Amino acid sequence: FDKMDGFLLYYSNDHFFGSQWKDHPIIIRSFVPAESAENKNENTEKTVPPEPSPETETLSETEASPTSSLSEYIEALQLEKDAKEFTHPNPPKDFDWKEYPTLPMPPSYSLDPSIKIGLEDLDQIPDLDDNIKTNGFLLLNYGNFGHLMLAKDQDSGQRYLGIPGIFDNEKAFISRLFGFKTFITVPLKPHKTGNFGYFILPV
Numbered sequence: 001f002d003k004m005d006g007f008l009l010y011y012s013n014d015h016f017f018g019s020q021w022k023d024h025p026i027i028i029r030s031f032v033p034a035e036s037a038e039n040k041n042e043n044t045e046k047t048v049p050p051e052p053s054p055e056t057e058t059l060s061e062t063e064a065s066p067t068s069s070l071s072e073y074i075e076a077l078q079l080e081k082d083a084k085e086f087t088h089p090n091p092p093k094d095f096d097w098k099e100y101p102t103l104p105m106p107p108s109y110s111l112d113p114s115i116k117i118g119l120e121d122l123d124q125i126p127d128l129d130d131n132i133k134t135n136g137f138l139l140l141n142y143g144n145f146g147h148l149m150l151a152k153d154q155d156s157g158q159r160y161l162g163i164p165g166i167f168d169n170e171k172a173f174i175s176r177l178f179g180f181k182t183f184i185t186v187p188l189k190p191h192k193t194g195n196f197g198y199f200i201l202p203v
Contacts, residue, residue: 073174076136083134095126103149106188111160114151125150128203137178137199138163141171149198162198175199 100115119142122133132138141163142148149162165171167183172192175181180199189195 072140072170073177076140076174076178078136079139080134080136083136083139095124097152100150103151105151105184105186108188109184110154111151112154114149116147117150118147121148125203132161132201132203135178135201137175137180141165141199149200151200159203160200161203162200164196164198166194166196167192168194171199
């Protein structure tokens with residue numbers, strides 16, 4: 001325990017239990033997966049597991065969802081860790097929105113201009129935090145559709161960076177851990193689940 005500052009127990013897509021001592025707050029992205037214990041008894045006889053019954057197979061498929069979310073979270077953390085080892089050049093002072101393809105949004109979102117950019121264009125955006133450029137959720141999901149959205153609120157001038165994707169509870173849970181707490185459907189839909197849109201982050 002001397003080498004540990006806390007632990008995290010993953011329960012479901014929306015719930016986890018954690019404890020972090022030494023008067024530190026729980027910061028979920030500070031946790032890393034525990035190393036698996038080595039099997040010291042290599043000579044133990046191997047038994048053939050019984051074939052699963054239909055009920056067991058159904059249960060396994062149901063329980064695979066939290067594991068899938070946790071695996072995606074761990075993979076995103078690793079991508080983020082690797083990306084932080086590279087330095088990013090200082091962006092130019094001027095950023096011309098008109099040089100990029102437009103990405104029209106539903107009028108009710110008041111996001112105009114809205115453009116389509118690539119991962120390599122992040123270094124061209126002024127005043128963009130380097131932590132966003134190395135965001136694990138962004139790096140993990142960018143390849144699914146091959147583009148990102150950059151938009152500006154017409155009223156406030158707030159910029160938003162969006163990652164395209166299909167909404168489901170698992171991905172929404174992971175996206176919130178990496179700061180992408182809002183999802184907008186494109187085109188506008190009454191429900192999010194199963195529909196295309198963007199996980200967005202104010203930048």
